[in-house]
Amino acid sequence: MMRKKKTSKLGKGDQTKALILETALEMFRERGYDETTMRAVAQKAGVSLGNAYYYFRSKEYLIQAFYQRLHESHLEVVLPALENEKTLKARLLTVVRTKIETMEPYHQFAGVLFKTAAHPQSPLNPFADETDPVRQASIQLFDLVLAGTKARIPNDLRAELPYLLWVYHMGIVLFWIHDSSPKHRRTYRLINHTVDLLDKLIHLASNPFMRPLRKQALRLLDELRDAAESVDNEPAETASS
Amino acid sequence: MMRKKKTSKLGKGDQTKALILETALEMFRERGYDETTMRAVAQKAGVSLGNAYYYFRSKEYLIQAFYQRLHESHLEVVLPALENEKTLKARLLTVVRTKIETMEPYHQFAGVLFKTAAHPQSPLNPFADETDPVRQASIQLFDLVLAGTKARIPNDLRAELPYLLWVYHMGIVLFWIHDSSPKHRRTYRLINHTVDLLDKLIHLASNPFMRPLRKQALRLLDELRDAAESVDNEPAETASS
DNA sequence: GCCGGTAGTTGAACGTGTTCAAATTCAGCT
DNA sequence: AGCTGAATTTGAACACGTTCAACTACCGGC
Numbered sequence: 001m002m003r004k005k006k007t008s009k010l011g012k013g014d015q016t017k018a019l020i021l022e023t024a025l026e027m028f029r030e031r032g033y034d035e036t037t038m039r040a041v042a043q044k045a046g047v048s049l050g051n052a053y054y055y056f057r058s059k060e061y062l063i064q065a066f067y068q069r070l071h072e073s074h075l076e077v078v079l080p081a082l083e084n085e086k087t088l089k090a091r092l093l094t095v096v097r098t099k100i101e102t103m104e105p106y107h108q109f110a111g112v113l114f115k116t117a118a119h120p121q122s123p124l125n126p127f128a129d130e131t132d133p134v135r136q137a138s139i140q141l142f143d144l145v146l147a148g149t150k151a152r153i154p155n156d157l158r159a160e161l162p163y164l165l166w167v168y169h170m171g172i173v174l175f176w177i178h179d180s181s182p183k184h185r186r187t188y189r190l191i192n193h194t195v196d197l198l199d200k201l202i203h204l205a206s207n208p209f210m211r212p213l214r215k216q217a218l219r220l221l222d223e224l225r226d227a228a229e230s231v232d233n234e235p236a237e238t239a240s241s
Numbered sequence: 242m243m244r245k246k247k248t249s250k251l252g253k254g255d256q257t258k259a260l261i262l263e264t265a266l267e268m269f270r271e272r273g274y275d276e277t278t279m280r281a282v283a284q285k286a287g288v289s290l291g292n293a294y295y296y297f298r299s300k301e302y303l304i305q306a307f308y309q310r311l312h313e314s315h316l317e318v319v320l321p322a323l324e325n326e327k328t329l330k331a332r333l334l335t336v337v338r339t340k341i342e343t344m345e346p347y348h349q350f351a352g353v354l355f356k357t358a359a360h361p362q363s364p365l366n367p368f369a370d371e372t373d374p375v376r377q378a379s380i381q382l383f384d385l386v387l388a389g390t391k392a393r394i395p396n397d398l399r400a401e402l403p404y405l406l407w408v409y410h411m412g413i414v415l416f417w418i419h420d421s422s423p424k425h426r427r428t429y430r431l432i433n434h435t436v437d438l439l440d441k442l443i444h445l446a447s448n449p450f451m452r453p454l455r456k457q458a459l460r461l462l463d464e465l466r467d468a469a470e471s472v473d474n475e476p477a478e479t480a481s482s
Numbered sequence: 483g484c485c486g487g488t489a490g491t492t493g494a495a496c497g498t499g500t501t502c503a504a505a506t507t508c509a510g511c512t
Numbered sequence: 513a514g515c516t517g518a519a520t521t522t523g524a525a526c527a528c529g530t531t532c533a534a535c536t537a538c539c540g541g542c
Contacts, residue, residue, distance in 0.1 A: 013490065037528060048492045059529065115356060127419045175465065178368045186467065193461050200454065213441065220434050224416065226427065253508080254520070279499065289522045300499065
């Protein structure tokens, strides 16, 4: 009885799964999400319709896979870039800018990301289950941003900041989705301004004078995130394998 | 050639439209949005399927109509209640609490409100076209909240505050949607805490000492809302994203 | 070399939102 | 009353996401 593929090349299933995902993402890029039908994906990938559903239990799961893939691409770009930046401001700028750049080919498709972002099970939902691996990895990146600076930040704030910055960056992405200005100039301008503001705010909030208000805000944050704790629905065990 | 019904009873079309909407909302309340099919609504309302589409160009438009109806119900409750409250804090509390109470019967259905809130044309989208009447009316309520207090707020902030409070209240609603605690206690607790915090923040931001930061934040806000200015599509034509 | 079971694959079928050309009703006019 | 064009209403048809029972390919064990 075989346990688990510990080594070597991909099994046949993994190949098919990758093929379907690749095909789907390509079509999303070219025609958008709604305009890409599961039948069309299956046909172009040379598999049957049912087979596509064998690997992705719904069309939305392709988005989830996309989001995962996107994060990996982002990491490849952002990690080297971060090595050259030391200040909090510069590091934040780098992360958010490269994120938008990575998403660029998917701009018209990206709308659907938020169409379901409010859905309890979506990893994009700020209240969603924190244990989602994709989401955790995404938040962790902002922890890395902070870890690489010498900025003096109180521990209570420091602990929550990765999550807060992640929410902030989701806001930027949301803006970018709606941004129809040429080359998305508005988004980049917004990033500049918000990062500047955030930098100031973080330092302001780190001031001992602000301690009571900060404590109150952080207590609030705790409360906020308890909302989703009792989401008991089966969260759709990760598609296959 | 008749112009417009200036008086008297509703035309036949309006009757049918109201009937369909009423039936739909009832079924949404009882079975939820996704579980309520257009066919079922039409059948229960005693009209044909196509007829329902004659009055509501898509299922989502029923949500839009719901939101409008909801706002009217809210006004009926909140306007009298506001007459007894004079402080900013109390007035804010009143508005947000009654909002949640008004939405109560639709809790399980409300999820879909945000499923499409990110859609460019949705009045729930913070970046959406400001000229949407439902949305404007909703924002105006927060202007009324401010108008009834003696709080000293700088003009620049005062002008933007209705919109900001509206966004805040949307956040509360979003939380409420995910709140599965008994009687939504968590939401009410959150309202208490956030209103308290907001009250403090508004006064803090009104401090002359904060002027530069405030100015910067408000400039940013302007920029934020420009994002949607070039949304020229006529509503509900574009599929997806 | 065959067996058995798991993984992979198929396509027909279902229910849904939406569209549309045609049928019907209605209000005002002569 | 009879006509006319607009408003209203109809239900069949379409495309899509999703499900499912059946079929096939593969691989380890005998």
